[in-house]
Amino acid sequence: MADVVDVAGQAGRFAVKVFQRARYIDMDKCIACGTCAEKCPRKVPDEYNSGLAKRKAAYVKFPQAVPLKYVIDKDHCIYFEKGKCRACEKFCPTNAVNFDEQDRELSLEVGSIVLALGSEHYNPETYDIYGYAASPNVVTGMEFERILSSGGPFEGHLVRPSDHQEPRRIAWIQCVGSRDPHHCGNGYCSSVCCMYAIKEAALAKEHAGPDLDAAIFFMDMRTPGKEFEKYYNRARDEKGVRFIRSRPHKVEPLPDSGNLMVHFTTAEGRVLQEEFDLVVLSIGLQTSPETVALAGRLDIELNSDRFAHTSPFRPVQTSRPGIFVCGAFQAPKDIPVSVMEASAAAAECGELLAAVRGSRVKQVVEPTERDISAEDPRIGVFVCNCGTNIGGVVAVPEVAAYARALPHVAFVEENLFTCSQDTQDKMKEMIREHNLNRIVVAACSPRTHEALFQQTIKEAGLNKYLFEMANIRNQDSWVHQSMPEAATQKAKDLVRMAVAKVGLQQPLAEFQLGVSKSALVVGGGIAGMEAALSLATRGYPATLLEKGSALGGHGLELHAAWDGQPVAPYLNDLIGRVQNHRDIEVLLNAEVEEVQGFVGNFRTTVQAGGKTREVAHGVAIIAVGGRSLEPEEYGRGQSDRIFVNLELDRAISRQDPLVAGARCAAFIQCVGSREPQRPYCSRVCCSHSIENALRLKALNPEMDVFILYRDIRTFGSRENLYRQARAQGVVFIQFSLESKPVVAVTDGGKLQITVQDPVLQHPLVIAPDILTLASAVVSHDTDPLAKQFKVPINAEGFFLEAHMKLRPVDFATDGVFVAGLAHYPKPIEECIAQAKAAASRAATVLARDSIMAGGVVALIHKELCCGCQACLQCCPFGAISYLEQESRCEVNQALCKGCGTCAATCPSEAISLLGFSHLQLYTQIDEALSA
């Protein structure tokens, strides 16, 4: 609800003017009960559901909104239109509605700025050949997302908008508003639509069953992300999604049936039409006019595709120092890369502001904790009415009276709002006055309010774990509104369960572990060096291990970034800065021998230059890179005229006579990639070949250049290169895995390629002077390192992050991070962004003086442990170790995340999840069923 009006000043000291619109709801008072929305008489199309459903003028944007606070939409509110109504104000139980609230202007003083402005969706009405405006059964990909969602307009039932009938045939049409400079001005590829269309098709099949006909019309299937190709293969081969290579020219709404006729031409030129019940347009991403205007106010440059201008070597730095960018405003992109860039932008801010880090931090004084070990349980129960949200259904006095009679209950009180400030104060007072040592609050959900009440009892001197909630609102009064008696009985049961559980609860200790404030970075390529440099710039020393005899890695072999900028000057500068930084120690000819310890406290034995030494470090970043596959097909090795792209880079640079004198050049794509034995896309090769094709054309415009490809995957603005290559006469010939080109080397050393031309439907023979194979990027032998750091790798040897989308540089094991080609093939700018992201995530550990451990964690009662190690196998966090000498297992509380899977696995119940012990669970079960 706030906009940036103006930014003055410079990096390190910006003055930002912000305009904040009035919310008309007091955030401190709103309890998100939804009464305002319920009473509001005005219905408005719901933007969140793409207009397919209605919301009220008093609303939350979506149910999981953070903070979960309502807002009044001034533009649609009847009171603001006509001066009358105020129903929300009248019914709000906490008087949170405030129509007198004013818009306001704020001035902020900040050191750096991150632009995470996102994108808008292309509106297909702009150039409507697909009947979007004419038929309700032509929807956008985003609208289809909402249709599939259980929180969406049709509650997750897959029906079409016109008649709410289940469709039997759905078509997806790709590249609507992307790769189309003529009709919408968006010449670039939106990068995300192929994957979302496949996902939607696969989900639609899950919803409607395998008989649903799902067909995707596409030009090039672009699945160049990690594990994306496998997803594509599964959708096609296992789920039966049809993939049709064609750009439909028209969608015709049919009268009466509401169905749609899709008109398209196949690659071989046949004009066909097919009828569907629903058509989904895979709309692209674009920068909104508002964002363009903001960029103007901020004085940052945009590129020709209207995304923020950045350099491949500073991927999140805008044209204005101190202002950084991440996500879809940098370039159209998916979630994993967006999240990576977000952390990279945070790293840039951290580097810029290293000198003032912590200067505005306030120290919190922790209250002293009362020792209750000698006390019997004295439980206080607070039963909340939540205005009328609970009290209007559940007989709260009856529940309170019932609680009074429960064992160990020493105090019971009813509250209008237990969460209000005065009740919090009262709770502290009652804890002291009645010497309470455990608290139960029967109210809303622990997911929203547990932390608040825990803080309160902590301030009253109780350990915060001596607390339990009974959810008698969200899971009782709100869902049994017409059954007050049953709801009251349920409330009593829930209170009884909570009281019994908390009675068994002991204080849980949280303790601090020291942190070695330094990093070990494994791998001295671009990713490793950028990560080490980022940390060192922020004042955290790094030890950089390089297996080879020099820094630089794969980058040494690269000629240029995708936009043509030479790599060498950047790389030389980077190597120089790394070597000269006083906080970076470079160890060459070095390898990891053994890793001990855990987050904050690693001790790694390193073999460097023939000497063994131990490095103490708090975090580790794995950036061991990858390499180019040496092809074993297409005549490789039989002629010095057959290159791989890295060799061609060098050959062009040194004007090799074979290259300079060539009159015809050919490229073959996907050499070793997207094959059954290596089912992934190497992401960089399409752009690399096209860059080199353009360089060859620059060298000799008369040269015939052919690129033989399966799908051209020039995502984002790289699409401009593809278009440029076609404009300059580079010939692109598509082939399939089933009919790969055949390369022959004649006795005279001449090359001959035979390939089936899909347009001519005829074999084509090309006799190039040089042939370049776009070979796959493959992993090194990563298995030993993975075992040493106890982190996983995937089937292809790339390191496997904790979560594909949300934690792209973390491992499940705390304190270990990944960046660069070791994670997956990727171009330079993504390696740099990921390296900075890994450094950023690592800094979240190094910035702390200590790590808190304990709380809700697992504990092994050694006397019951038989040493079977079943727990060790099931722990995803490597938190359990086997003590050989004692033949027992042990949990490292610093690594334990408290899931309790080990506790449930242990055949002897020797493991307790503290706070959810077996005894507590059994007691809750017994109490639940005792009434």
Next chain:
Amino acid sequence: MDTPFEPRILAFLCNWCSYAGADLAGVSRFQYPPNIRVIRVMCSGTVSPHHVIRAFQKGADGVLVAGCHIGDCHYIKGNYMTLKRMDFLAGLIAFSGYQPERLRLEWISSAEGVKFAEVIREFTEKIRALGPAPGWAAVPLAVGA
């Protein structure tokens, strides 16, 4: 006079997805039968076969275990363990001559308030149709085992 049979159903909900889904059902005011009692656990992987059997021994007519969808587990792979465990347990229950359909495993995300309410409605009616659970102790030994 006999009171009509009201099923007693115990639900183990994981903190991150299914419990949040149940909360969302409340926020959205989706109504469902008041027959369930919820035990919040951090992960569906916290639920052991012992816990489920204890519930049946104490008179539960049905037990629901609900967690995050596969791939969405807050603890990465806790729900895989749940899947294996509950599958095994259903087999064990059947082997014991008890009714395995009284145990239900569901994946319910924090966004699926609708699904939560639907599952509770459906499961309650199914258990109602099955009638009161036979006492666990009274279950005869499997014949021929």
